[in-house]
Amino acid sequence: MEIPLADLPQVLPRHVAIIMDGNGRWARKRHLPREAGHFAGMNAVRETVRAACDMGLGNLTLFAFSSENWKRPKAEVGALMGLFRTYFRSDMDELVERNVRMRIIGHRGRVAGDIHQMILDSESRTAQNTGLNLTFAFDYGAQEEIAATARELARAAAEGRLDPETITTDLFASRLFTSALPEPDLVIRTSGERRLSNFMLWQSAYAELLFVDTLWPDFGRAELLKALQSFAGRDRRFGAVNSEAVA
DSSP: OOGGGGGSSSOOEEEEEEEOHHHHHHHHHHHHHHHHHHHHHHHHHHHHHHHHHHHSSSEEEEEEEGGGGSSSSSSHHHHHHHHHHHHHHHHHHHHHHHHOOEEESSSTTTTHHHHHHHHHHHOOOTTTTOOEEEEEEEEEHHHHHHHHHHHHHHHHTTTTTOOGGGGOHHHHHHHHTTTSSOOSSEEEOOOOOOOOOOOSSSTTTTTTEEEHHHHGGGOHHHHHHHHHHHHHHHOOTTTTHHHHHHH
């Protein structure tokens, strides 16, 4: 379904990040195994990525698998890894056709070798694309990311390669996984939960947060459009006051 241009806000966020939540509850409501919810969630990823391309978004980041998700039952983790393999194998041609550039952020050392290679191949194959920047946060945790960056800077300072007095917020941000991306303007969480759950804690300092009750498998084109329309109505001041308030 095409998006009527009249329905799109004139000002779009540069970067939309989504915490995809609710697969398990979606399945439970239908008396299905959790794996069925994850499969439906993968279809929602496809629909949302297609919509983001059609709407002209520049950057979309999806929280696919957290560093804490390894604690889930082995069968569920195995099913999730199987879905990642399926996505990499089945959707790359379409992403290339749509001029999407794919990136993966997170810890890469804990996944199976074939998934690691798929990540490298997908990034390499789409590296020259100039459309939507699609980022998957995979085996990702914001606290772990921040701690790793602090260790890197501390090590450089201890070795004399960095003056601690030169460490600024911009320098710190340049060492994060997301250094190549603008900070998210809009962070959406589905399923009705109202927390960030260790997702992009540094990067979301001034992001607009939108919590929607829709379970992730039911999220798609219409829900993304509503989110963009909601964002367009926000008053973003970044700690300052607007001109009308001081006039």
